[in-house]
Each structure stands twice: as structure tokens, then as C-alpha cells.
Amino acid sequence: MSNLADSSHPARPAVAWIGLGIMGSPMSENLIKAGYSVTGFTLEQDKLDRLAAAGGTAATSIAEAVKDADVIVTMVPASPHVEAIAYGPDGILENAKSGALLVDMSSITPQTSVDLAKAAKDKGIRVLDAPVSGGEAGAVEAVLSIMVGGEQADFDAAKPLLDALGKTIVLCGPHGSGQTVKAANQLIVAVNIQACAEAVVFLEKSGVDLKAALDVLNGGLAGSTVLTRKKDNFLNRDFKPGFRIDLHHKDMGIVTDAARNVGAALPVGAVVAQLVASLRTQGDGGLDHSALLRAVERLSGAQL
Numbered sequence: 613m614s615n616l617a618d619s620s621h622p623a624r625p626a627v628a629w630i631g632l633g634i635m636g637s638p639m640s641e642n643l644i645k646a647g648y649s650v651t652g653f654t655l656e657q658d659k660l661d662r663l664a665a666a667g668g669t670a671a672t673s674i675a676e677a678v679k680d681a682d683v684i685v686t687m688v689p690a691s692p693h694v695e696a697i698a699y700g701p702d703g704i705l706e707n708a709k710s711g712a713l714l715v716d717m718s719s720i721t722p723q724t725s726v727d728l729a730k731a732a733k734d735k736g737i738r739v740l741d742a743p744v745s746g747g748e749a750g751a752v753e754a755v756l757s758i759m760v761g762g763e764q765a766d767f768d769a770a771k772p773l774l775d776a777l778g779k780t781i782v783l784c785g786p787h788g789s790g791q792t793v794k795a796a797n798q799l800i801v802a803v804n805i806q807a808c809a810e811a812v813v814f815l816e817k818s819g820v821d822l823k824a825a826l827d828v829l830n831g832g833l834a835g836s837t838v839l840t841r842k843k844d845n846f847l848n849r850d851f852k853p854g855f856r857i858d859l860h861h862k863d864m865g866i867v868t869d870a871a872r873n874v875g876a877a878l879p880v881g882a883v884v885a886q887l888v889a890s891l892r893t894q895g896d897g898g899l900d901h902s903a904l905l906r907a908v909e910r911l912s913g914a915q916l
């Protein structure tokens with residue numbers, strides 16, 4: 613880590629954090645708890661206040677946040693947001709130090725990550741794509757799975773910092789590989805939620821005690837992290853995000869497009885992508901992805 617060290621705290625690189633949303637806020641706070649100095653920038657003032665209250669420094673622009681940083685972490689919604697914060701005169705690449713390491717933890721298209729790594733190399737900035745899985749709870753508890761794409765040496769340099777954010781941290785291959793694995797993750801999660809939602813409606817219509825049923829199901833082969841994390845959402849019809857349908861819609865677009873490019877068929881994934889899209893058009897895009905239950909309820913005759 614010596615090539616990333618901050619002179620005021622040799623053991624820890626100085627960190628800039630761009631994007632302090634549902635995930636970025638608790639993740640950046642975990643870095644602060646681990647002893648990193650974090651300077652952040654995001655679009656909402658209340659999130660900047662939250663960072664300052666946690667012991668970080670709120671910046672007024674991306675340029676100000678990144679200018680002295682050894683490591684820059686980004687956690688914004690989608691490819692256009694990553695491009696907006698990375699490129700242009702006010703962006704990361706123009707304003708970061710040569711030699712800085714940019715760790716993009718947003719879930720975006722693999723091609724955007726590949727292009728970013730190429731553009732950053734011209735500026736002497738190293739890049740890792742490092743999207744995560746584990747949801748808001750995983751971010752808060754610092755137990756995320758982090759799937760990384762990029763160079764081994766950069767992964768090794770970032771690993772101590774990533775260890776403060778997650779539990780399962782794996783270099784999956786060259787630039788973009790982390791995003792490809794994340795796309796597969798989102799396919800599995802969406803299909804799993806859909807199966808759980810269909811089971812919930814079937815069980816309730818059959819008159820079975822739902823809580824008892826989900827408890828016993830979760831102890832067998834049908835059990836899953838999805839069921840563990842989302843059981844209460846189903847039981848209480850609590851769809852406060854969490855992970856928004858809007859973001860999962862974006863991810864289903866990424867995985868279906870990437871699969872088409874390599875000639876992989878995703879028949880069930882394609883159907884679930886349509887169900888996610890239909891929830892959005894019905895005004896449920898801001899709800900947690902466990903709201904796939906609402907789509908199944910509507911298809912089963914419920915008036916919602």
C-alpha cells in the first residue's frame with residue numbers, strides 16, 4: 613500500500629468518495645471507522661452533512677474532493693452518472709493526481725468500465741471496477757461481496773481498503789469483469805425474488821401461515837440470502853428501499869444486453885426483466901425490488 617500512502621497517516625491512503633446514497637453513505641462511514649480520512653461529494657446536502665457528522669470532510673465539488681486523494685471511490689447510480697463524474701473539465705480524470713487509484717463501485721455496463729480504464733490510463737490514473745452485492749444491510753454491516761475487474765497490482769493495493777467494506781472480495785479478471793459478474797448477480801437475485809414472490813402469493817391463497825412457511829422454506833434447499841433479507845418485506849408488504857426497482861431495471865438491461873453480445877440465452881431472466889419493467893411503468897420504480905410481489909399479486913387478481 614506504500615504507493616498509496618497519505619503522508620499525514622502513512623498506513624492509510626487519503627480517500628475521496630463520490631456518491632453518498634443508500635450505499636455510499638454507510639460504506640464511506642465504514643472507511644472512516646477504519647481510520648481513513650474521507651473527503652466526499654454528492655448531490656444532496658443532507659448526505660454531505662451526514663458525512664461531516666461521521667467525521668469525514670464535505671467537499672463542494674468533485675475537483676475539490678479528488679485533488680489530494682490517493683484513492684477515489686465512486687458509487688453512483690448508472691453508466692451515465694459515472695461518465696458525468698469521470699470526464700470533462702470538472703471530472704475526476706482532469707482533477708485527480710497522477711498515480712491515484714479510481715475504484716468505481718457503481719453497477720454499470722462492462723464496456724463503460726473498460727472505456728473508463730482506457731481513458732484514465734492516459735492520465736496516469738489506475739482504475740478498478742468493483743461493484744458490490746449485499747444490499748444496504750451488507751453495506752452497513754461491512755459484509756458486502758465485492759467483484760473486482762482490473763490489474764492484480766491495483767487489486768492488491770486496494771484490498772486493505774476493500775476489506776473495510778466487505779467480506780468476500782475477489783479479483784474476477786481484467787477491466788469490466790467485475791461488472792460482468794455483478795450483472796450475473798443481478799440476474800440471480802431478480803429471478804430468486806420473483807420465485808419467492810410467486811411462492812408467497814401461492815401460499816397465502818392456499819391459506820397457509822406465511823411466516824411459518826417462509827421460516828421452514830428458508831431452512832431447506834429453497835432457502836437463500838434473498839429470502840433471509842427480504843422475508844420481512846414480503847410479510848409486512850414493506851417496500852421501502854433498499855434496492856430500488858429503477859436500479860434493478862437498469863441492471864436487467866445490462867445483463868440482457870451483455871448476454872446477447874456473447875450469445876448466451878436468458879429465457880427466464882428475460883421474463884423477469886419484463887416484470888421489473890412493468891412495475892416501473894405502474895409507478896413502483898422507487899420501491900424496493902421485493903415489490904416484485906406486487907406484480908405477482910396484480911397478475912393474481914389483487915387490486916393494488
Ligand code: NAD
Pocket residue numbers: 630631632633634635636653654655656659687688689690693696697717718719720744745746747748854855856859
Ligand atoms: P442512490 O441513488 O441511493 O445514490 C446515488 C448517489 O449518487 C446519490 O447520493 C447522488 O447524489 C450521487 N450522484 C449522482 N450523480 C452524481 C454526480 N454527478 N455527482 C456527485 N454525486 C452524484 O443509489 P444506491 O442505492 O446507493 O446505488 C449506487 C450504486 O450501487 C448503483 O449502481 C446500484 O445499482 C449499486 N448497488 C446498490 C445496492 C442497494 O441495495 N441500494 C446494492 C448493490 C449495488
